[in-house]
Amino acid sequence: MDRLRLPQTERSPLVDFDFDRQRLRLEGESYPEDAAAFFGPLIAALDRYLERLRAEPPAAPLVVDLRLAYFNSSSAKAFMNIFQRLEAAARDGVKVQVNWHYQTDDETMMEFGEDFREDFQAARFELCVFD
Amino acid sequence: MSIATQYFDVHRRMRDQGVIFSFVGYVSEGILFSLGEALKQKMRLEETDANVTKRVFSIFVEQVQNIIRYSAERLQAESGTPTEMSSGLITVGHDATHFFVVCGNIVGRAEGEDLRGRLDELARMDPDTIKSYYREKLREPPEEGSRGASIGLIEIARRSTRPIEFGLTEIDADRAFFCLKAYI
Numbered sequence: 001m002d003r004l005r006l007p008q009t010e011r012s013p014l015v016d017f018d019f020d021r022q023r024l025r026l027e028g029e030s031y032p033e034d035a036a037a038f039f040g041p042l043i044a045a046l047d048r049y050l051e052r053l054r055a056e057p058p059a060a061p062l063v064v065d066l067r068l069a070y071f072n073s074s075s076a077k078a079f080m081n082i083f084q085r086l087e088a089a090a091r092d093g094v095k096v097q098v099n100w101h102y103q104t105d106d107e108t109m110m111e112f113g114e115d116f117r118e119d120f121q122a123a124r125f126e127l128c129v130f131d
Numbered sequence: 132m133s134i135a136t137q138y139f140d141v142h143r144r145m146r147d148q149g150v151i152f153s154f155v156g157y158v159s160e161g162i163l164f165s166l167g168e169a170l171k172q173k174m175r176l177e178e179t180d181a182n183v184t185k186r187v188f189s190i191f192v193e194q195v196q197n198i199i200r201y202s203a204e205r206l207q208a209e210s211g212t213p214t215e216m217s218s219g220l221i222t223v224g225h226d227a228t229h230f231f232v233v234c235g236n237i238v239g240r241a242e243g244e245d246l247r248g249r250l251d252e253l254a255r256m257d258p259d260t261i262k263s264y265y266r267e268k269l270r271e272p273p274e275e276g277s278r279g280a281s282i283g284l285i286e287i288a289r290r291s292t293r294p295i296e297f298g299l300t301e302i303d304a305d306r307a308f309f310c311l312k313a314y315i
Binding site: 080 | 160164181182185186188189192193196262265266269270282283285286290
């Protein structure tokens with residue numbers, strides 16, 4: 001599948017879905033004018049991709065890196081959608097590793113990471129703190 | 132009274148209440164962004180704690196997006212492009228102890244009662260209950276008529292350091308003015 005890349009803007013995160021290398025990245029701030037319009041295509045592409053991985057689960061895990069500084073509640077809803085899909089794929093035998101990066105002292109992002117972690121059983125979810 | 136006297140009076144009264152900025156009129160996503168930038172800059176200049184800044188900003192965004200999405204006084208382009216503008220009021224400030232964010236807009240009577248119900252429910256919750264309620268709502272598919280963010284109010288309650296103050300005042304048989312004040 002073609003790599004899906006969107007540059008970071010003042011209100012939306014950098015997106016880099018490198019499907020062939022099994023690495024997906026989201027980075028920055030997320031409070032788009034229309035969260036459904038922004039995340040809809042990303043979720044649709046992810047669905048197609050996970051379908052492919054389910055058909056032939058690769059030996060190496062799919063690695064998802066999130067490094068967010070701020071997001072609004074509509075974006076949180078979209079992330080939850082993404083996480084539910086990743087967890088479902090992991091339950092079907094696809095190896096998934098999610099890394100939640102947050103800056104030391106960022107209480108909000110740490111708390112969100114701890115919250116989201118509880119939604120994963122089959123997929124591995126790791127909190128990664130950086131300075 | 133000269134216009135200078137008149138407006139200086141408005142200016143002084145706002146300043147005395149600790150208002151950082153106040154906006155009355157039609158709000159758009161562009162205005163949200165600009166005011167949000169100004170707010171972050173102001174807090175940076177005053178060396179506000181980064182976590183406090185984030186909480187204030189988060190509450191500000193949720194409240195303004197609620198005006199944009201739910202104000203009963205909305206102008207929308209015929210084409211359905213996201214160029215909506217909604218009439219409302221936004222005031223951000225700092226009193227002796229807390230930052231505060233006040234937002235107000237006109238709502239239909241039914242929406243007003245719905246908001247009152249939701250906020251009464253949130254007011255009865257302690258922080259841990261709010262947190263698990265947020266998680267529960269995040270997992271649910273969006274409600275009918277909600278534009279994907281029924282959790283906005285929960286986010287505001289979660290980031291607030293004091294109970295949310297809110298009220299409704301009747302305008303006529305169909306409409307009311309809704310107002311919400313959150314403290315950080």
